[in-house]
Amino acid sequence: MGLKQLEVVRRAPLILAAGVGLACSAMALPFYAVGSLTKPLTEVNGWSRSDVQTAILLSVGIGAAVAPLVGRLVERYGPRRIAIGGLIGVSASFLVAAAAGSSILIFHAAFVMMAILGAGSSPVSWTRGIATSFQRELGLALGLTLTGTGICAILAPQFTTWMIARFGVQAAIAGLGLIPLIIALPLVLLFFHPVQPGAERPDEPIVVRSGLSLAEARGTYRFWALFTSVACIYLAQAGIITNLIPAIGDRGFSPQDAANFQGVLGISIIVGRIGIGLLLDRIWAPAVAAVVTSLPVVACLMIPGSTGYLPILLSTILLGLATGAELDFLAFLTARYFGSRDYATIYAVIYAALAIAGGIAPLAFAKFYDHFGSYTPAFHVAAGLYAVGSLLVLTLGRYPKGFAHATD
DSSP: OOGGGOHHHHTHHHHHHHHHHHHTSTTTHHHHHHHHHHHHHHHHHOOOHHHHHHHHHHHHHHHHHHHHHHHHHHHHHOHHHHHHHHHHHHHHHHHHHHTTTTOHHHHHHHHHHHHHHTGGGSHHHHHHHHHTTOSTTHHHHHHHHTHHHHHHHHHHHHHHHHHHHHHOHHHHHHHHHHHIIIIIHHHHHHHOOOOOTTOSSTTOOOSOOSBOOHHHHHTSHHHHHHHHHHHHHHHHHHHHHHHHHHHHHHTTOOHHHHHHHHHHHHHHHHHHHHHHHHHHTTSOHHHHHHHHHHHHHHHHHHGGGOOSHHHHHHHHHHHHHHTTHHHHHHHHHHHHHHBSTTHHHHHHHHHHHHHHHHHHHHHHHHHHHHHHSSSHHHHHHHHHHHHHHHHHGGGGOSOOTTTTTTTO
């Protein structure tokens, strides 16, 4: 197959726009920036770590509640319009948070606002656009798109730490608010034009697609196995990632060193997303998912007892290879096991489990720290959750024959 015949080459601008949009979304940008904001906000405003992490709970928790609605809106109006509105909402919410000063109520209200106004920027919109635009290389296209989370994991902590050191924490939050408007929105306006099977033009909703309805999907064991697996994995992951910089700092590393480790995490995320994308198109996806999501078990057991550079580095790499993998698997497995008929809505409902876990975990990790004075018990709980999630995905069985390749 010639280079020009490859779908990922022909539709590279679409992948670029979706990846950058995901990096600047309500799901990614606050998630990867909050670790760098936590200690400075506690020092400047006298808040506890759990006060800061509660913002993530509010943001993604309420985001989970509106996710099914976003799925319906995406099906009705197409992902492009919903995603554009979501990016604007993310920026507006960060700017409100920057103006909060020492008011924890306004700070929390800004993240509630982000959950509602920024909901359209969630992976529901971006993966819907990719899932209906690719056929033979769906796994790779999803993997490349989801490298946006890795890019965010690299750049958000570095940018936030740099801004705090030079201009203060409020300016750093305002700077984060400008990123979706200045970087993501122009690319999305220019290039995010999903192509849908059977449509006469990009972004036109399709009336007939193969697969299960949401009600039919919920009647299968596969739906609940995937739902529970994703929830377990993300409950562990969200707690670790949002508290990784403070946890590494507690091991004796400087804030910049901790931010550099998160940069390594981001590089590992990108490598993992591309590698997993290639594997998903060639190997039974649940097997890939089980192996990848079991890697952080080792990291969770290593970090609490380590003070040396190399063990922390290795743990960070293992975490990075798996971080964001649940989005690869959720998008790919939803398409393969449930088809494209009600893809966005089914994805959104399962994504709600992920979002709820993402909201609970950062606060739970912070509460562990506040209570025990250490993150060690939280890391051990996370290891167990990763193990359960990786085993559950193996119960999905073979792809259904009727629409396993509905996008092909």
